[in-house]
Amino acid sequence: MDGRQDKVAGAMKLLADGDREGATVLLRAALADAPDDPDGLHGMACVARASGRPDLAIGLAGRAIAILPAAHFHITLGCALQEQGHLEPARAALHVATLREPRDPRAHAALAAVLGESGRWGEAEASLRAALDLRPADTALLLDWGRAAVLAGGTDVVPRLAAGRFVAEDAGRLHELAGLLSERGRNAQAERLYRLVRDLCPERGAAWANHGAVLFALNRHEDALAALEQADRLAPDVAETLNNLGLVLMALGHLPRAGEVLARARRAAPDDVRIAINDATILADLGEDGEADRLLRGVLADPVAAGGMEGVRAVFNRGTLLLARGDLAEGWRSFEARTLLLPETRWPDIGPWDGSALPHGRLLLHAEQGIGDAIQFLRYLPLCLRRVRVVLVLPPSLHRLARTMPDPDGLIASPCLLLPPGASVPDDVVARCGLLSLPYLLDVAEVPPFAPYLLPSGVEGAAFRVGVCWAGNPAFRFDRRRSIAPAMLAPLGDVAGLRFVSLQHGAVAEDRPFAMETVGMGDWLETAQVIAGLDLVVTVDTAIAHLAGAMGRPVWLLNRFGGDWRWSEAFDRAEPPRWGNGTSRWYPSLEQFRQTEPEEPDDAWRAPIRMLCGALARWRRGDL
Known part of the structure; x- marks a missing residue:
């Protein structure tokens, strides 16, 4: 190596150590001996970039490339062009660098940075993957790749990230990446990264708090509770931690403690x-x-x-x-x-209905929220049809059941079209409305008089057959409060003289509390036909309660303390209950077995279930 090369090499080492002035002195000395030395020009371009002068770096790197088109000269030019905001020329320069030296991971990484800034995240992810293949142990590259892959909407990034040898200093970037996944609804992947951050920083309350929050979003309530309690121990009185902890406790049914924690949260952030x-x-x-x-x-x-x-x-x-x-x-x-x-986004070109008559078009009336809500609010359909013609949109599983609505006056058949699944909305639809908006828009300030309005006639029950449903949709955040562990219902099986039938839908249907008959239940019409052949339905607060009630069939509702507004005492009938401790004006055939105290989950259902077993025995004997 000659003296000029020694000066350039020494200058680049000084620059890497942060000594720009020393590097400049050596490079000027080298260029004094050979003004057109490409390495010296490139070195000065690097100093210019480090000094915040990418404009000078562009000219210097360009001169170096004109003499010797080396790949790393193109990298410096591309990075300087990017810093000046010239993204397409930067991309071109860096693309040349990858072609000239495809084994240089720096070229692929720099190209990825420009592609990402241009919003071309799919191409950026591919470039970073190429860089990682050349330098698989580089955790900074791995994190860059993960971010690009998430922003590109691509595959699960966690398996590859899990192989990285991260240290505590990487926690911040891992946290940011987990946040990106959460924002895109990919909480299962985010949870694994938040867990990794927690393991890297086990003494940081925030790491436990973030992990607990995403566990709650995944409905992993017990795990969320443990994580948030640890966060509170490590960093007490953090409002956001307490807020999430209170919500988790509420979802698990620990109501008094949830109240205490949320009161603390409010004191921490009034x-x-x-x-x-x-x-x-x-x-x-x-x-x-x-x-x-x-x-x-x-x-x-x-x-x-x-x-x-x-x-x-x-x-x-x-x-x-x-x-x-x-x-x-x-x-x-x-x-x-x-x-x-929860704005309706399916029909952006159809405006909301204001409740007025529509002389020149039809109303798109659609279900919202759960099946139970749809069943309850279908009772308002005849009232709506007195004012407008309707195109009705329901989940496919409700279509056959909805066609059983009684129509003695021809009010439903003519002015109401049940839209087939996948069919286009007719051109004459001029407004839209959710089923739950009908009471407000129709100005109905009282519970409408009841008559069975779904499958109102059917086979009468026989042989004291009792249908049982013990759990709702587990995806509902507060399902743990309304559903009952099957083992807690085991005492029902000891009531003599009854034949029990499972009305449970979903995966939990296999975990029965005791031996009972199982029947085929496809869509909700088939479920209704099963209920029509029962003497009694016992259920928690699910769509089964609404269906049996809408049919006018006897139904006993096991209801949680602080339950849904529609089962509150304000809607009890004037006459006292025959069997339980509550009734319902929504469904006169429904009686409630309410929790009466905000007890801990293991205790809260014991009294209602004891009351229910006693009522079943009296009902079987015919006692009043």
């Missing part, structure tokens, strides 16, 4: 309206409606909070409070806030 709304929710579940209402009205009194989405959420939550009190007029109005929280 101005956080999200926490205030969550605290109001648990207060309502604990039966403290007045305090819950006070909190929600406080949120709505703040012009800033009231004008945002948290204000919308407060209106909705207050609507459920009002409905639970039986204030239907104001309750239905506030309940409409759900359409802003």
